[in-house]
Amino acid sequence: MEKTELHMEWERRIADYESSGQTQATWCAINKLNVNQLKYWLKKIKGPKRNRSTKSKFTPVVVTEPPANDSMEIKIGQASIEVRPGFDSTFLADIVRTLKTLC
Structure with missing residues (x-):
């Protein structure tokens, strides 16, 4: 056939x-x-x-040790975010979700 x-x-x-x-x-x-x-x-x-x-797609996330100034860098694909004490966790979650869709 x-x-x-x-x-x-x-x-x-x-x-x-x-x-x-x-x-x-x-x-x-x-x-x-x-x-x-x-x-x-x-x-x-x-x-x-x-x-x-094909419905699930995972994006690798690299978490590094926080530097001495108590901030943390989060990398998603080529994007990098510096998080400091007192950050808005809801806002960070929104940013991470957006970056995941772009990477």
Whole structure:
């Protein structure tokens, strides 16, 4: 049984998506595609386990020892944040969440 042109096109799209490092929603928005179509074709081509595993994306976080001035540097990707005593933890959490989506 030969693959249809549509099937081959989605194989190319999936390869592009996987190599992009972007989330499904971001990649689909850039490529003007419906995210549900991508999920359908991921399941069809890669199988149900593959589709589930693409939903989680972890960003490495490096935590260093606090310097003598009691501040701490947090690195997320190429971004660096210096945190000092008395910082607003809610604001820091918002910044970290935002950086994770960009990295």
